[in-house]
Amino acid sequence: MKYLFTIFLLAAISLQSVAKDDFSLTVYETYEEYASKKGKPMFEFIGFDWTLGILNIYYRVKKKEEGRLNATKIYGFTIGDQFYRVIKSKPYRVLMEGKIVYYENGLAHLNMLIGGEDEYGVEQGDWHVISDNLNSEVVEFPSGKASKEFGERAELKAMFQCVDDLRKKKTDKVRECVKENN
Numbered sequence: 203m204k205y206l207f208t209i210f211l212l213a214a215i216s217l218q219s220v221a222k223d224d225f226s227l228t229v230y231e232t233y234e235e236y237a238s239k240k241g242k243p244m245f246e247f248i249g250f251d252w253t254l255g256i257l258n259i260y261y262r263v264k265k266k267e268e269g270r271l272n273a274t275k276i277y278g279f280t281i282g283d284q285f286y287r288v289i290k291s292k293p294y295r296v297l298m299e300g301k302i303v304y305y306e307n308g309l310a311h312l313n314m315l316i317g318g319e320d321e322y323g324v325e326q327g328d329w330h331v332i333s334d335n336l337n338s339e340v341v342e343f344p345s346g347k348a349s350k351e352f353g354e355r356a357e358l359k360a361m362f363q364c365v366d367d368l369r370k371k372k373t374d375k376v377r378e379c380v381k382e383n384n
Contacts, residue, residue, distance in 0.1 A: 224282030227261050232277050233337045247281045250312050255291045281315060289340055294331060300384035301357050302332045305340065330376060344371060
């Protein structure tokens with residue numbers, strides 16, 4: 203019985219450590235650093251603020267030591283396996299790569315990550331964007347500009363048609379159209 207309790211206790215501790223979210227932070231100054239996976243590890247993401255167009259990322263260095271990084275001019279960063287590209291000082295979370303790259307509101311995703319917001323906080327506006335690749339210009343999606351630049355591609359027609367058919371262009375619906383057709 204004593205051994206059974208010990209095994210149960212060890213199993214519980216192991217499951218708890220596996221279930222813990224990965225908040226490891228890596229910063230990429232340039233696209234080339236990201237492409238070659240040569241970012242700067244910053245230990246653990248603990249928060250952010252975006253005020254007056256300045257993005258600051260807070261991270262833990264040691265148990266009680268914290269640091270702050272002005273991330274306004276970096277290329278991007280990862281938190282665990284989530285990649286965020288910084289464009290004009292705003293973070294955008296890369297959600298899908300395929301025929302295009304699809305991004306969503308990085309501020310909302312960061313809030314979800316630290317527990318301050320749920321998925322419904324990711325709303326329409328310039329917070330849904332697409333691009334040809336991870337180093338090209340982003341375009342608001344859906345928009346007239348996105349239709350003009352990407353809509354005539356045969357491989358993307360079904361995606362644009364799916365979004366056009368939506369009654370309400372809610373985040374989860376737009377995301378589903380991209381997922382099905384990317």
